[in-house]
Amino acid sequence: MAETSDFKAEPPAGIDSIGASSEGASLYELIREDIIEGRLAANERLVVTDLARRHGTSTNPVREALQLLRGEGFVTFVANRGARVRPIDQDFVRDIYEIGVLIEPALTRWFVNMATVEDIAELERIQGLIEENNFADTYRHSELDTAFHTVMYQRHYNRHAAELWWKHREVLRAVSRRFNFTLARRAAILREHRELIALVKAGEADKAADLISRHVEGSGRHVLEQMRARNAARAG
């Protein structure tokens, strides 16, 4: 099949927990996916015995998976009361984007200074896939958008920053599952990516970093507006 792996990236080595491994979707990945994809509600209780039954295993692997997710920050724990899904709400998203605005420009700067021709080719390939998609599938657009950034950040010029990006990335996936970017916003993303590639080729690190800063801030603002609008609609 035309697997989605046409833009699959590897998680930073060392952090073996975050990121989808090639084949064996282990238990914690499945549970994390359930959280990201929104199949589990915010603050929903994660009952070990239920999850064990559902996944056809005993309780022990589930418990370990939940602890791992706790360490990653996707699950909260209370002693003797078990785990709950950590909600991905407005504050959560706003905070993530604020961090992105701080981190991504620096990552971009490093990338521009150290990018190989293969890296740039890969960027253009992703960009091609986005244009090919031509706004047809909003979810795929989002996936490709994060893939674009991932290409820039995955070779860890700074391992911690790369790990941060991988966590950030999971949240972005969660957001894109819940909210569709408008056509206008998607057009802006496309345009800014194109600009970015040009700047990368020209070796303009500072300008590229600036652009990314505005790019991330713009996306963040847009997502938050979407979230606010939905909340207002729900309340009204």
Add this chain to the structure above:
Amino acid sequence: MAETSDFKAEPPAGIDSIGASSEGASLYELIREDIIEGRLAANERLVVTDLARRHGTSTNPVREALQLLRGEGFVTFVANRGARVRPIDQDFVRDIYEIGVLIEPALTRWFVNMATVEDIAELERIQGLIEENNFADTYRHSELDTAFHTVMYQRHYNRHAAELWWKHREVLRAVSRRFNFTLARRAAILREHRELIALVKAGEADKAADLISRHVEGSGRHVLEQMRARNAARAG
């Protein structure tokens, strides 16, 4: 007793994993402490049965603790081969400080804009403790130094940033266990903290952020020099 809690801070709510809880040092905290304090060597194997015996429990709590530490990034895993201590080496430290330079100025800016009189009083209290210590105990000096920063960052104007700081903080503790800041450097820290308090009181957010930026960069450079020197000595 004169508990060390004269500058104890709370970990950001929500992230229930990182940070020392008041009393019950649970298993994962103990193991993490062993890593931070350097009682476990870099890349050392973490054998579940050994740890269980050593801590007088069965294997299950140990396994969960290791998964939690994996999620936090202090332990690496290989399937069917178990866990190892993630080394806190030069790269690790350099990367952490680079992130610090990106994050801490923003955190400082937020703090200056939102600090209460109690916050400032707390800062001055810590500063008083540092001056009282008067370079006598280098380890205590480091602890107080991070405590100073923690006061500024712990009230999570941005929860993810606060979590980042808490992780950052653990690494700093690890570093301070392995390397002593020179007298000159500690004097500089003291001076810069004093400057900072003045800027906070004056509400000079930008200048404070600038100062912190240089402050963190300076500490990072200093620590890395220490590490390099020791490595060179070891090699020579």
Add this chain to the structure above:
DNA sequence: ACGCGATAAATCGTACATTGTTTATAGAAA
């Protein structure tokens, strides 16, 4: 309607079985 006690449910810890990995050993070839 509001505590209160019994019952149900789920977490947490222990013990054990299974599977895969590492290490030690013995033998064969150079």
Add this chain to the structure above:
DNA sequence: TTTCTATAAACAATGTACGATTTATCGCGT
């Protein structure tokens, strides 16, 4: 003798099953 390999035994990670303790739920009596 030395080195490489095949094999077996020890070891440790992973998964299962179960008991104990804590928490949640429900019905009863006032």
